[in-house]
Amino acid sequence: MDGPGLANRIGYKVLGKDGTLGGGTGRPGIAWWAVFVLCTLFFLATLLPGALSLLYWHTARERADVSDGLLGLINNPHVFAWAGMLLMCAMWILEYTRRGSIGVSNKQQSFGSEIRLLPTWLHVAWFIGLTVLSGALIGLPWTMDWDFDVFFVWFLWAAIITPVNGAVLGSLVKKTCYARWYRRRAASSPNGRVVRTAQPFWRSYSYRWRFDLWICGAATLMVVTGALIWWNLAHLPADDFGDAEDIAEATLVTTVLLATGVPALVFGLWSCTQFWRSGEDIRTGESAT
Secondary structure (H helix, E strand, O other): OOOOOHHHHHHHHHHOOOOEEOOOOOOOOHHHHHHHHHHHHHHHHHHHHHHHHHHHHHHHOOOOOOOOHHHHHHOOHHHHHHHHHHHHHHHHHHHHHHHEEEEEOOOOOOEEEEEOOOOHHHHHHHHHHHHHHHHHHHHHHHHOOOOOOOOHHHHHHHHHHHHHHHHHHHHHHHHHHHHHHHHHHHHHOOOOOOOOOOOHHHHHHHHHOOHHHHHHHHHHHHHHHHHHHHHHHHHOOHHHHOOHHHHHHHHHHHHHHHHHHHHHHHHHHHHHOOHHHHOOOOOEEEOOO
16 A cells, blocks of 8 residues: 555644644634634735725715725735635634544544534524625625726635635535434434444545535535626616627526526535435544545
């Protein structure tokens, strides 16, 4: 058998001698708070140029100059991509180890994890909050005679948050349906124990790779994008949208996005209800390497 790859060797090094990372105590440490503050400041800072533009427009009917200096740097998509990626990855790892732990998997030559699930009410609150936030990021620029360059980062955030929210919805369905299945099996078992039987396809699809959540996220982005283009076609004057060729192309894109995205979202949500077929505990996870 081949030895562990580079990613595995790095993982073993990070886990240290005890082979685990994180204790799942739920208490945020200093590093967690530091990265949380940095993430919050970065999010607010990247929204600041657009927020100033909206404020100036709705109060003085003037455009704010946000093209130079620090605000211009903040609105740079390259800064957004690199700084945002590093901060979000750090926050994800720290939050994961705050609520759970990561260690070497006993079943595969990979890494396994166990995490404390969010309460359902908080999960719903996250979904509603992200829905409102993504709607504001997309909708507020349309309240003024806006410049695309100013609000470019707003649309980048919306393009990230929208599929994440689709995955949040899928995760909520997944967790709720699994809990109901678990309670039914426990109630029908003589000793209250639930025996899980793994089906190889579903274990790979729903547990190891989480394809059900990826589909929910991608399909949500397709549906929202198609709906936005459709709304523009329905409400913008034809001269503002473009010529006849532009309208025909936009109509085709809208049709493809909605005709593909809606069934894909339905399928993704349905497949989230089948997690029990994986034979695994929903509180655990396994990496692909």
